[in-house]
Amino acid sequence: MTERQGKHALLEQLRADGLTTMFGNPGTVEQGLLDVVEQDPDFDYVLALQETVAIGIADGYARATAGPALVQLHTGVGLGNGIGMLYQAMRGHSPLVVVAGEAGVRYDAMDSQMAVDLVAMARPVTKYATRVTHPDSVLRVLRRAVKTAMTEPRGPVFVALPMDVLDAPNTEPVAPSTVPSRAVRPVPDELDRAVAALRGARNPVVLMGDGVAVSGAQRELARVAEALGAPVWGLDNSELNMDNRHPLYRGQLGHMFGSVSKAVVADADAVLIVGTYVFPEVFPELASPFAEDARVVHVDLDDYEIAKNFPVDVALVADPKATLAALADALGAPAEPAPVPPWTPPALTADSPLIEHFSAALAAHTDDDLVLFDEALTASAGLLSHLPPHVPGNYFLTRGGSLGIGIPGAIGAKMARPDATVVGVTGDGGSMYTIQALWTAARHGVAAKFVICNNHRYQLLDLNIEQYWRDGGVPSHRHPNGFDLRPDLSFVDLARGMGVEALRVDEPAQVEPAVRKMLDHDGPFLIDLLTD
Numbered sequence: 001m002t003e004r005q006g007k008h009a010l011l012e013q014l015r016a017d018g019l020t021t022m023f024g025n026p027g028t029v030e031q032g033l034l035d036v037v038e039q040d041p042d043f044d045y046v047l048a049l050q051e052t053v054a055i056g057i058a059d060g061y062a063r064a065t066a067g068p069a070l071v072q073l074h075t076g077v078g079l080g081n082g083i084g085m086l087y088q089a090m091r092g093h094s095p096l097v098v099v100a101g102e103a104g105v106r107y108d109a110m111d112s113q114m115a116v117d118l119v120a121m122a123r124p125v126t127k128y129a130t131r132v133t134h135p136d137s138v139l140r141v142l143r144r145a146v147k148t149a150m151t152e153p154r155g156p157v158f159v160a161l162p163m164d165v166l167d168a169p170n171t172e173p174v175a176p177s178t179v180p181s182r183a184v185r186p187v188p189d190e191l192d193r194a195v196a197a198l199r200g201a202r203n204p205v206v207l208m209g210d211g212v213a214v215s216g217a218q219r220e221l222a223r224v225a226e227a228l229g230a231p232v233w234g235l236d237n238s239e240l241n242m243d244n245r246h247p248l249y250r251g252q253l254g255h256m257f258g259s260v261s262k263a264v265v266a267d268a269d270a271v272l273i274v275g276t277y278v279f280p281e282v283f284p285e286l287a288s289p290f291a292e293d294a295r296v297v298h299v300d301l302d303d304y305e306i307a308k309n310f311p312v313d314v315a316l317v318a319d320p321k322a323t324l325a326a327l328a329d330a331l332g333a334p335a336e337p338a339p340v341p342p343w344t345p346p347a348l349t350a351d352s353p354l355i356e357h358f359s360a361a362l363a364a365h366t367d368d369d370l371v372l373f374d375e376a377l378t379a380s381a382g383l384l385s386h387l388p389p390h391v392p393g394n395y396f397l398t399r400g401g402s403l404g405i406g407i408p409g410a411i412g413a414k415m416a417r418p419d420a421t422v423v424g425v426t427g428d429g430g431s432m433y434t435i436q437a438l439w440t441a442a443r444h445g446v447a448a449k450f451v452i453c454n455n456h457r458y459q460l461l462d463l464n465i466e467q468y469w470r471d472g473g474v475p476s477h478r479h480p481n482g483f484d485l486r487p488d489l490s491f492v493d494l495a496r497g498m499g500v501e502a503l504r505v506d507e508p509a510q511v512e513p514a515v516r517k518m519l520d521h522d523g524p525f526l527i528d529l530l531t532d
Contacts, residue, residue, distance in 0.1 A: 442523070
């Protein structure tokens with residue numbers, strides 16, 4: 001291999017892996033790398049004004065492509081800014097390849113400006129974190145990172161890149177990263193145990209999550225649910241794992257209180273868990289929520305999550321698609337799931353929430369190419385009232401508990417799917433974590449559409465503290481002033497100040513023309529939807 005500097009070799013490796021779009025925010029210790037990126041016509045550098053935004057856009061891009069996305073951060077300060085969004089990516093298994101520069105290995109002993117242990121910072125919020133320390137292992141380490149990010153269970157990885165290592169001569173050969181297949185099914189005896197545990201159940205329940213979507217197992221999941229006659233509940237469920245119009249789909253279990261999950265599974269005599277961990281609440285039940293005699297089968301490719309908190313009867317570290325297909329066949333399910341019956345949206349009235357009027361108008365003016373990035377939180381039910389997710393790959397829900405994904409996630413999804421209509425919906429509080437992302441959409445001509453559900457509050461906190469009071473026997477009283485978002489945030493002015501056209505909607509008669517204007521606009525567009 002011809003000798004060249006490590007930074008040039010790095011781009012060759014990234015190109016071999018199809019990673020030619022870099023989402024980032026520049027810094028001095030990355031300047032050598034960014035200089036060669038700028039001179040390479042094969043690479044696009046997507047500039048974000050803050051690192052959280054860069055990671056959020058990359059997360060949306062990775063989710064919409066079901067592939068890896070490349071992020072560049074600025075040493076410790078940039079990594080620190082992005083920690084919250086990296087946590088979201090880790091919880092959601094987004095295959096992000098995150099790199100950050102360092103001044104150089106030669107300066108390790110100096111404890112100088114911006115010196116920090118980047119690997120130690122990144123490790124709690126990534127699947128794998130490492131640092132390149134020798135010029136002969138730049139590409140080897142990068143291939144390992146890509147492989148780790150894309151091997152199920154997927155997740156973000158981090159590589160620290162010292163400047164002196166990237167400036168040094170490099171003779172490593174380039175080869176596409178190897179991503180091993182985990183499309184495996186259990187051996188027959190284990191499948192037989194799972195079938196025996198599920199067959200004949202009088203009150204079965206299915207709990208499913210995003211491992212179903214990653215595996216492409218939506219059809220197989222429906223077959224099993226129909227064979228069992230089991231209601232299907234989502235948890236850690238942020239993508240389209242089952243057609244939401246299916247009669248057996250019951251919705252989300254939520255992410256806050258374990259008592260909600262316990263109420264769903266307490267009377268089940270058989271529980272099938274597939275593609276998720278149990279249970280992903282902030283305040284989970286400490287004792288097992290399953291009935292004492294319930295038979296529990298857990299299928300997932302993440303062996304750490306199986307029986308992590310509660311014992312199960314059959315634990316299968318296996319691919320959901322192959323395993324569900326085998327279970328469906330053994331349970332006597334038809335080769336295809338039953339057709340989903342016609343779906344009728346709820347009636348709208350003058351008293352219907354404004355978000356429901358918006359949902360109806362958006363449904364009337366779009367079709368199955370609509371991609372929703374949903375961070376509506378307390379308004380999410382209204383958003384989906386006329387837009388039930390049913391197309392795999394066209395619905396993405398916030399996950400991980402870190403606010404701010406709605407706007408940048410939609411930008412990333414639109415960059416990945418330029419021919420689709422992409423609408424990101426967020427709240428007034430969540431939007432302000434990453435409002436700078438609007439500028440990136442304007443700069444790069446990303447024609448995503450954005451809706452801010454503006455109720456002048458962190459309303460989710462209102463609901464949670466009321467539950468906290470009820471659980472503790474505390475009389476209801478005035479909510480903390482810190483939940484209030486006044487004075488008014490002028491989102492129309494904020495958007496226009498960053499080059500994005502916008503308008504405010506505060507009554508039902510304005511919704512339909514606003515939606516038409518948003519969809520017809522040639523570029524990014526924001527609606528400030530008053531929902532209080």
